[in-house]
Amino acid sequence: MESPPHPLRIANFRAYWAARFAMTLAQNGMIIVIGWQTYTIARTTMSPAGAAAQLGLIGLLQFVPLFISTPVTGLVADRFDRRLITRCTVALQVLCALILALATYEGWMTLPVLFSVAVLLGVGRAFVGPAFSSLAPNLVPREVLPTAIALSSISWQVGTIIGPAIGGFAYSIAPSAAYFLATALFGAALVCLMLIGPVPRTTRISDAHPLRQIADGLAYVGQNKMILGTITLDLFAVFLAGTSAVLPIYAHDILHVGPKGLSLLAGAPAVGAAVTALFFSFRPIKTNVGPKMLGAVFVYGSATVMFGLSTAMPLSLIALVIAGAADMFSVYIRQSLIQLYTPDEMRGRVGAVSQLTISASNELGEAESGFLASMLGPVGAVLVGGGGAIVVTILWTYLFPGIRNAKTFDPPATRQDASDIEMEAAR
Secondary structure (H helix, E strand, O other): OOOOOOHHHOHHHHHHHHHHHHHHHHHHHHHHHHHHHHHHHHHOOOOHHHHHHHHHHHHHHHHHHHHHHHHHHHHHHHHOOHHHHHHHHHHHHHHHHHHHHHHHHHOOOOHHHHHHHHHHHHHHHHHHHHHHHHHHHHOOOHHHHHHHHHHHHHHHHHHHHHHHHHHHHHHHHOHHHHHHHHHHHHHHHHHHHHOOOOOOOOOOOOOOOHHHHHHHHHHHHHHOHHHHHHHHHHHHHHHHHOOHHHHHHHHHHHOOOHHHHHHHHHHHHHHHHHHHHHHHHHOOOOOOHHHHHHHHHHHHHHHHHHHHHOOOHHHHHHHHHHHHHHHHHHHHHHHHHHHHOOOHHHHHHHHHHHHHHHHHHHHHHHHHHHHHHHHHOHHHHHHHHHHHHHHHHHHHHHHOHHHHOOOOOOOHHHHHHHHHHHHHHHO
16 A cells, blocks of 8 residues: 655645744744834833833733634634635734834834734734644645644744744844844745645534534533643643743843844744754654653753743853753644544634633733733742743643553554554454
8 A cells, every 4th residue: 555645745735834834933023023122112111110011911912812712713713714714814914014014114113003913913813823723634644644743833833933033133133124024924824825725624514503613612622631631731831931021121131132132042942942843853752752741841841940040141042942942842742642632623623722722821921921020020930930830740740640641642542443453454
């Protein structure tokens, strides 16, 4: 029997991978620049504590639209053409990036402009996330689905960590350059999405009432302990230990390295993530996936504590490199487990819940970091967050034994089916 093609040999998947990578670069490149602009504009009229609170507000404004619309976005991804959803939402993000570019270039950038665009970005990301994550399994044969999921996860994670470095570097050249670059990247993502041809759906759309379907999706997440455990582990660990919101404060007030130093700090996790992703491309993880994920999150929290204690730029960069590598490690395993443990008819809704937790750990985590920094100072906020991530990892090891006992990516039923087939063939 002829083996199925590698995902990157499939034209639709190549276009999807390029689109997701370009979009993720643009999104995260803008996040770091929006944070820097928010803090520097606020510091002209506010104290450091007041400006830190504005960083918390910008994260909160991106999270609230996603939180409100999550039940609807997952259902939309399961009922409608996922290609159309991604195209429309990426087009909205092109518009947002262009507004920020023009406002910066022409000199009418203000906090209200930043806050308004943050809300629009939150709406766009709320719809694009579930559609993107649930589209990938429709583009490749099931036999190579784990590889496709790994590649998709790598594109997202590497883009998530490299994006801030690119955005910070472009901003150091010219403030508006970062937003014009994001506009171009979003535009490239839109072109790639237009190249994806018709995609067959593997299951029939349910005739149940929309509210019933929303409830079914939420119930599935709550009942599947593997999915619930992996999703909530990321929620609490990254929510507590995320450092992106306080990087402008460290660059401005602690390390005194300015915008160029900020780009180095933002790019340091990218080094660790890129090395880890390259390693996975040659040596994918196949065994003891659960314990390895827990170990990676523990290292992530420890590296965050190291960063919080550092007052030297070299040590800070090393800590962020380690954190980026550990984050890439855990995300690779988590996304693969979620996709493979979820049936296709549920992927949009489960993806929406997963995105909600990711956004809660990122945008809401930024709000938590900003508000906590305004009360405890940036160092105290980072130390509390890193220590909290370590505690969460230890608790989840015992609360969700299925995670620590997960040896492979295959769900138990799939492994049993494969065993039955082998026994039948032996007879």
